Amino acid sequence: MNKVLHLRSSGGILGAENVILELSxxxxxxxxxxxxxxxxxxxxxxxxxxxxxxxxSIKTSVFSGNGRVDFKRVQVIKEYIVKNKIxxxxxxxxxxNFYSLxxxxxxPKIATNHLWKNVNLKDRFYCSLDSIxxxxxxxxxxxxSEITSTLQKKGISKPVKIPNGIDTDIFKPSGSKQVSILxxxxxxxxSKVIGMVSxxxxxxxxxxxxxxxxNLSNENVILLIVGDGPTKNNLKKTAADxxxxxxVIFTGKQSDIQSILSVIDIFILPSLTEGLPMAxxxxxxxxxxxxxxxxxxxxxxxxxxxxxxxxxxxxxxLLAAFIKDLLDNPSMISTIGLNARKDVIDNYxxxxxxxQYCRLYDTILKNMxxx
Numbered sequence: 381m382n383k384v385l386h387l388r389s390s391g392g393i394l395g396a397e398n399v400i401l402e403l404s405x406x407x408x409x410x411x412x413x414x415x416x417x418x419x420x421x422x423x424x425x426x427x428x429x430x431x432x433x434x435x436x437s438i439k440t441s442v443f444s445g446n447g448r449v450d451f452k453r454v455q456v457i458k459e460y461i462v463k464n465k466i467x468x469x470x471x472x473x474x475x476x477n478f479y480s481l482x483x484x485x486x487x488p489k490i491a492t493n494h495l496w497k498n499v500n501l502k503d504r505f506y507c508s509l510d511s512i513x514x515x516x517x518x519x520x521x522x523x524x525s526e527i528t529s530t531l532q533k534k535g536i537s538k539p540v541k542i543p544n545g546i547d548t549d550i551f552k553p554s555g556s557k558q559v560s561i562l563x564x565x566x567x568x569x570x571s572k573v574i575g576m577v578s579x580x581x582x583x584x585x586x587x588x589x590x591x592x593x594x595n596l597s598n599e600n601v602i603l604l605i606v607g608d609g610p611t612k613n614n615l616k617k618t619a620a621d622x623x624x625x626x627x628v629i630f631t632g633k634q635s636d637i638q639s640i641l642s643v644i645d646i647f648i649l650p651s652l653t654e655g656l657p658m659a660x661x662x663x664x665x666x667x668x669x670x671x672x673x674x675x676x677x678x679x680x681x682x683x684x685x686x687x688x689x690x691x692x693x694x695x696x697x698l699l700a701a702f703i704k705d706l707l708d709n710p711s712m713i714s715t716i717g718l719n720a721r722k723d724v725i726d727n728y729x730x731x732x733x734x735x736q737y738c739r740l741y742d743t744i745l746k747n748m749x750x751x
Contacts, residue, residue, distance in 0.1 A: 381413045382467040384741065385460070387443075387476035389419035390429060392633070394579060395658040396472050396494040397429035399523075399544055402730040403470075403737060404438045410738035415439045415464060417457065419475055421447060439464075443479075454482045461487065468741055474510035481516055488744045492521040493531060493539075495655035495676070497583060511536065518744050521737075523656040524677030540740060543677065544656045545733030546665055548725050553667035553717070554642035561643045565629050571602045572707055575644030575668075577637060577659045578651075580609030585673070587618060588650040588696045594622045595700035599707060601627065606640055608633040641666040645713060646706050651675055652693050661728050664688070664720035669713040671702050681728070687719040 384407065386400045393401075404414035418427035420442050430440045441460055445453035457479060460466070469489045471480045480489050491514055496507040511534035514520050520539045522528040531539040562569060574593070578584045586605060593603045605615070605628065612630065619628045634640055637659075641647075647663035647670045654676035663670055664687065672678045673693035682688035689702045706713050 381408070381411055382741065382745065383413045383415060383465060384468045384470050385415045385417055385464075385466045387417050387419060387457075387469065387471040387480060388427075388429070389473055389475040391425050391427055392579075393429045393432070393635070395544065395655070396492075398546070398658050399492070399494070399733070400472060401429065401432060401436070401438075402545060402547065403734055404433060405436050406730060406734040407738055410735060412738055412741060413439075415441065415460075415466065417441045417443055417460065419453065419479060420444050449478075451482070454479060454484075458483055458485070467745060474506050474513065477510055477513040477517070481513055488748045489517045490519045490521065490740070490744060491517045492523065492542075493527050493655075494523055495527065495653070496530065497653070518748070519740060521740070524654075525680060526676050527655055542733060542736045542740070543728055544658055544661065545728050545730040546658060546661045546724070547730045548665045548721075550638055551641070551662045551665035553721065557643045558639050561639055565604065565631055567602055567604070567629065567643060568600075571600050572645045573602050573604050573643050574646050574648055574703060575604045575606065575641070575663075576648055577606040577640070577663070578649070578657075579607050580605070580611045580615065582611060583652045584609075584611075585650045585652045585693055586611065586615050588694055588699060589648055590615065590618050590622060590624065590628065591696035592648075592650075592700040592703065593624050593627060595697060596703060597624070599704065601703075601707070603628045604631065604640075604644065605629065606631045606634050606637070637662060638666065641668060644668060646671065646703055648699065648703070649673065649678075650691065650693050650696075650699060651678075654678055656681070661724055664717075665724040665728075667717035667721045669706050669716040670720060671699060681723070683719075683723075685716075687716060687723050 407414045416433045433440050469480050471477045471491045477491050497503045514536050521542050522539045528539050528541050619625045647668040649672040656677040670688040674690050684690045691698045
């Protein structure tokens with residue numbers, strides 16, 4: 381069986397980490413043993429995504445070091461590759477790409493671009509740097525059409541598009557709201573719940589959700605914001621300024637998302653930028669009516685008014701109008717949720733994603749061994 385080492389520099393469990401976990405759990409079905417390595421700085425918390433990896437009996441390793449660049453770490457990664465007879469390096473971010481390129485021997489390298497964030501000057505600098513790194517990889521994967529186009533504009537020839545996929549057996553309709561979740565977050569049993577699941581960062585655009593909620597002041601609704609991040613305090617202040625604090629619940633970081641989805645009636649994602657958001661796929665797979673912005677791959681996932689609703693990212697009035705339409709038509713919530721789940725099963729399952737990646741690994745190894 382061939383062996384793949386996935387490299388990720390991250391502490392939390394977000395979209396890219398879930399892709400790595402699904403790949404690692406399922407790749408053995410297609411002839412690949414997955415190893416997961418975390419590029420970790422000594423002062424940072426332990427990489428959280430390695431915990432579920434270990435629970436699934438996936439081989440893991442922490443490549444520790446000091447600061448952003450530590451050349452001793454390159455030697456540690458090299459020794460791991462040699463000891464474990466790794467056949468392919470698969471990196472999932474700019475720092476991981478950098479370390480992959482520094483390895484002092486020829487090994488097939490693949491990189492997945494989950495999304496370049498361009499929120500500030502530092503982000504744009506790292507994106508430019510990464511666009512140079514990626515030119516030296518055997519294959520670069522994009523998770524959306526928009527990312528594919530961006531890569532091509534940056535001079536990366538022939539990126540391969542592989543959409544993200546999720547476990548549709550875990551994320552499935554619950555049938556009823558879990559009372560334990562309602563009680564945990566003190567959600568009134570009679571309220572309708574509008575939910576967002578994401579990091580609390582500027583590009584996720586929670587501000588628009590808060591303004592939409594203000595427009596729904598006469599409705600018996602709660603906005604459930606799941607996640608944590610740097611914009612949390614500002615969002616709480618905005619909710620207070622809009623006099624809607626009593627209708628907004630901040631849960632902080634949570635791990636049992638499939639259970640939390642059971643209490644959400646309408647899932648919203650008014651992001652300013654996205655690749656292919658795993659949280660959206662999870663909500664759709666769970667049979668939720670979704671409203672999301674026309675960014676990234678989302679317009680290719682959502683068929684407007686069939687399996688969800690599309691809005692411009694900052695249009696809080698239209699977001700509020702669609703929420704009210706759904707609240708006034710419970711049968712529409714059910715119909716759109718059923719359509720959403722069917723589309724995810726047909727097009728965005730974890731098995732389909734993993735199969736595509738493993739066939740790509742086959743091609744890379746075949747080309748490498750024929751040289």
